[in-house]
Amino acid sequence: MSKIDPCTLVLFGASGNLSRVKLMPGLFRLDSIGRLPAELKILSVGRQDISLAAWRDEIKSMLDAKFKKGYDPKVFERFIARNYYHANPPNDPDAFKNLRAKLVFDTVFPQNIAYFLSVRPVDFAPVVDQLAEVGLVTEKDGHWRRVVIEKPFGTDLPSAQELQKSISKHLKESQIYRIDHYLGKSALQNILLQRFTNTILEPIWNNQYIDHVQITNTEMLGVGDRTQFYDSTGALRDMLQSHILQTLALTAMEQPKDLTPEGVRDAKIKVLEEIRPIPVNELDKYAFRAQYAAGEVNGERVPGYLEELGDSSSVVETYAALKLFIDNPRWKGVPFYIRTAKRLHEADTRISIRFKKAPMQINDQDQNWLIIGIQPRECIKMEIQSKIPGLDIKTRTIQLDAANRQEGDDTVDAYEALLLNLMEGDNSNYLHISEAEAQWRLVDPVVKAWAENRKPVHQYPAGSRDPEASKVIFEAEDQFWRYSIELGGDKH
Ligand SMILES: NC(=O)c1ccc[n+]([C@@H]2O[C@H](COP(=O)([O-])OP(=O)(O)OC[C@H]3O[C@@H](n4cnc5c(N)ncnc54)[C@H](OP(=O)(O)O)[C@@H]3O)[C@@H](O)[C@H]2O)c1
Missing domain, CATH: 3.40.50.720 (NAD(P)-binding Rossmann-like Domain)
Incomplete structure (x- = not known):
């Protein structure tokens, strides 16, 4: 202590x-x-x-x-x-x-x-x-x-820089603690530890073995009474720019030189700055947005976003998905698909990693997945092929499933951890200005292009799975959203 x-x-x-x-x-x-x-x-x-x-x-x-x-x-x-x-x-x-x-x-x-x-x-x-x-x-x-x-530290890159300019007149970087409360979650902190304290993960954590990575945050809830706030923000800025990009940084970063605040933040800054800018002239291949329409959630009819807002002209997204590439040797050619949505069929935050096809194909079997559940389940799952007992040579997918959280473990809220870190002077779980800037730099062009395009936004019924049309961002025909953490969650 x-x-x-x-x-x-x-x-x-x-x-x-x-x-x-x-x-x-x-x-x-x-x-x-x-x-x-x-x-x-x-x-x-x-x-x-x-x-x-x-x-x-x-x-x-x-x-x-x-x-x-x-x-x-x-x-x-x-x-x-x-x-x-x-x-x-x-x-x-x-x-x-x-x-x-x-x-x-x-x-x-x-x-x-x-x-x-x-x-x-x-x-x-x-x-x-x-x-x-x-x-x-x-x-x-x-x-x-x-x-x-x-949060939020600015609403785009210029406003974040303006805020920084103003507060840095009086404060050194070491005095500034910028909140992204996801970083206070034990499940997020575990990504770094699980990756680097296990011999078996690091050798396969690269483009030689990984086909693609999905980082998902979905909610069943709608915007509720926060319509005005939400309509001035949108899913991309509210969730992807902050929590999901931080989750990506922890998933993709190189091993930090040590676990000091500088060590961890330097490694995260490096990977965030290596994410390739999204080409705005090909935006439709890299970014997809949609809004929930009326539908059914938990057996109840719920209204659509535009109806709740009372403004049918809004083009603000409640579903946002991006395809990102990281320009470094580890991740060259591996797409990272990140998405966040309100009013989807389930509430889940997870990292799903699909591995490449195995050299031996017996019955055109599924590819391996490794899934890290963040919430509601803190777990690690691996899907592997296993022979179906019997006379035939056939395999099926089985899931190894381990809870990261065990009975009797402390339940610490993210803010409790962050408040303690603040008093300890440990800012490793707070954002460095370079992280905030890199994140805005990445999403700003998409926010701008989406705001300028006033065409009606794609609609998905509340309570449904990902809109079919969102598949346009996938690189390969055989890539698709994993819709659930459970076995079979990769089936259409
Ligand atoms: N609520 C959350 O879960 C959450 C999540 C993420 C980020 N945040 C961020 O955390 C901060 C606080 O959020 P919050 O939801 O607690 O905000 P809030 O309830 O709307 O307001 C916080 C305080 O700000 C002061 N305030 C409110 N309106 C004001 C006005 N018109 N002029 C001057 N002061 C005013 C009030 O303090 P006094 O009347 O006591 O002076 C109020 O208690 C915000 O920056 C928000 O973006 C909140």
Whole structure:
């Protein structure tokens, strides 16, 4: 267990949804398993002028809502005593000076300070500016100052660079913690470990043996009440640009020189920068988008996206698929198909790797697959050929199936892991600016081309499998979406 310096966590936007659902409950859980430093203090900053007692009641209501089966009252007493509140009225010119006075002169707060900006993305840069103006991000006397920037880091390459330019006036790269919460998931961290701590995987993890790779994230849910947010974002920017490209980086990266934050991030940056830009003049061969229409999910009729949005002219995708190539010796010629969708037939996040045809073909058998389940099942599966017992020489596919998660294992939420990493000063599971830039550089031309093409978007019925038309992006006739993690999930 690593030693964490005494520190103060300053939470901007602590009354918001993310804080309510993830941050406060996550900090409470870390406290309950003894992972918070005894001296940690949490200072929530908000626009509302409320008393400390009222704020502590509010935290209790967050915990009650999250932990319906109850929690240990002793841990609660300890946790609640760590919590403070500071009102930062938006129109008060002295708001940040007052914050400084509280943080620096009130001896209750340790001077290693992490600011978690769980606020609207438009507020990221102004909050950093105002903290800097009053000297609250300057590291001195051996005390660290860190700033967590929530997702999204920009909405395209220019806006990401503008945000970077603004915050880097005040912060060194080592002080900036950019969130992609997928990186806090144990299942994602396991990709790197499973790949490089097993002798049998590395020798076949290349273009000599691998036919193609699919990285999939599908949901059965629709956009729900987030229609306005979703229609200004779309599947490509919401999921592929961030979580799925990070999953790809972990799947395809070279072995890092070590497991230090620099080692891991350097290897990820390298592979992200080696992804070939998508040729916009041949976009239809590389990118496919669609929207869900009305259909049936879990036996219930559900409306289509355009109906939910109330705007039939929207061309924003709820299904996005890309074909990518990585220009390095390991992956030359191997397509990576990545896709994300709402309202598909099942909810699943996985990496599916199909191997090349075996030299011996007995009955035109299936090719081997190796599948890494991320959620809901954390597992590794391998599909291999095996003789059907009996007089004939025939094979069938069997699946070796191992759960990565075993009974009694810790269930740690991604935000808990990330909060702990933040306090430890370990930014390996946070994005480096070069990763954020490489990811935007890759998707921006597609986002732009799709936004400019106002033709009605392909529709798929809610609850269905991948739209038939999405197959246009496949390189070879015998490639197709694997629709399920289960045996037979590669059949049409
Ligand atoms: N919710 C999630 O699961 C999730 C997932 C991924 C990324 N994120 C990112 O995390 C951040 C927070 O998300 P959230 O869902 O918690 O946001 P939220 O609930 O909409 O708002 C967070 C806080 O921002 C302040 N705020 C809201 N509207 C404001 C306004 N008009 N002017 C000034 N301040 C305002 C409020 O704080 P006070 O009133 O206390 O000042 C509010 O508690 C966002 O950047 C979001 O993109 C969230």
